[in-house]
Amino acid sequence: AQSVTQPDIHITVSEGASLELRCNYSYGATPYLFWYVQSPGQGLQLLLKYFSGDTLVQGIKGFEAEFKRSQSSFNLRKPSVHWSDAAEYFCAVGAPGFQKLVFGTGTRLLVSP
Amino acid sequence: EAGVTQFPSHSVIEKGQTVTLRCDPISGHDNLYWYRRVMGKEIKFLLHFVKESKQDESGMPNNRFLAERTGGTYSTLKVQPAELEDSGVYFCASRPGLAGYNEQFFGPGTRLTVL
Numbered sequence: 518a519q520s521v522t523q524p525d526i527h528i529t530v531s532e533g534a535s536l537e538l539r540c541n542y543s544y545g546a547t548p549y550l551f552w553y554v555q556s557p558g559q560g561l562q563l564l565l566k567y568f569s570g571d572t573l574v575q576g577i578k579g580f581e582a583e584f585k586r587s588q589s590s591f592n593l594r595k596p597s598v599h600w601s602d603a604a605e606y607f608c609a610v611g612a613p614g615f616q617k618l619v620f621g622t623g624t625r626l627l628v629s630p
Numbered sequence: 631e632a633g634v635t636q637f638p639s640h641s642v643i644e645k646g647q648t649v650t651l652r653c654d655p656i657s658g659h660d661n662l663y664w665y666r667r668v669m670g671k672e673i674k675f676l677l678h679f680v681k682e683s684k685q686d687e688s689g690m691p692n693n694r695f696l697a698e699r700t701g702g703t704y705s706t707l708k709v710q711p712a713e714l715e716d717s718g719v720y721f722c723a724s725r726p727g728l729a730g731y732n733e734q735f736f737g738p739g740t741r742l743t744v745l
Contacts (some may be wrong), residue, residue: 521672553736560634561673561721561736607673616725617663617686618734620673 519544519610523621530598531629538593538624540582540608549611550591551618552582556604564606567591578602603628632656634737636722642743648710651740653722655704660727661685662705663734664697668718676720679705680727691716712744 520543530536542548549568553561565576572584582593591608605625609618635654643649655662664676676695677687681702690697694713699705709716719741723734 551733558738560738561723563733563735566733609673616661616678617675617689618665618673619675620665622670622672 519548519612519619521608521610521619521621523606523608523624525624526622527625527627529627529629532600533597536593536595536598536602536626538606538608538626540591540593540621541589542591542608542610543589544610544612546612547586550582550584551609551611552576552580552591552593553607553609553620554578554604555607555623561607564593598626598628600628600630602626634722634724634735636720636737636740638740639738640741640743642745643712644745645714646711648708649712649742651707651709651720651742653705653707653737655722655724656735658726659724659735660702661725661734662699663723663725664705664707665721665723666718667721667739668715673721676707709742712742714744717742717744 522541551566552564555561564580565574567574567584605623607623608621611618637652662679665673667673675689678685679699682699696708719739721739723736725734
């Protein structure tokens with residue numbers, strides 16, 4: 518069965534500092550991987566996705582993620598965090614033909630001045 | 631273009647009562663999903679409609695939950711009777727019916743509190 522682990526429940530980063538949010542997945546074949554963000558009062562917004570090809574994926578809002586098959590990881594990064602990035606971030610995995618997404622527990626990002 | 635909308639945004643009910651949540655997907659999206667997040671836990675899949683048919687309802691917790699999608703447009707999720715453990719945020723998502731694995735577009739969620 519598919520599963521996703523986000524080991525960090527909360528992370529606090531200073532504004533302007535770099536960010537890395539961790540995501541590990543369990544799946545037997547090459548998965549489809551996603552990062553979503555939820556800001557207060559908003560729905561989940563897709564930041565980026567990986568289906569195949571280049572393992573470094575660029576997303577919206579300056580985010581990127583790198584798929585590492587050997588580590589079963591899909592970590593999210595941003596070189597310089599802005600106060601507006603404070604939100605909850607979810608990593609998710611999907612499989613061809615199954616349609617549904619399996620999510621991690623989420624990481625809440627706090628941005629300090 | 632309007633996004634996925636959900637109503638109500640919040641609902642507080644007593645144990646044993648009935649609640650109906652509504653989701654309006656993006657117009658033209660054949661696929662509609664329901665997910666739930668219990669506090670502090672992961673977002674979990676409940677079920678998937680393709681048009682008006684249930685494609686996968688493997689995530690529905692029990693028979694107190696009934697989902698419908700009449701006419702393949704909006705969907706409702708009824709909980710009857712509600713229990714304390716049903717509290718959480720219920721998300722709806724939709725996706726076009728195109729081949730391949732497309733993005734799911736999520737609504738803002740309905741926060742359900744059962745007292």
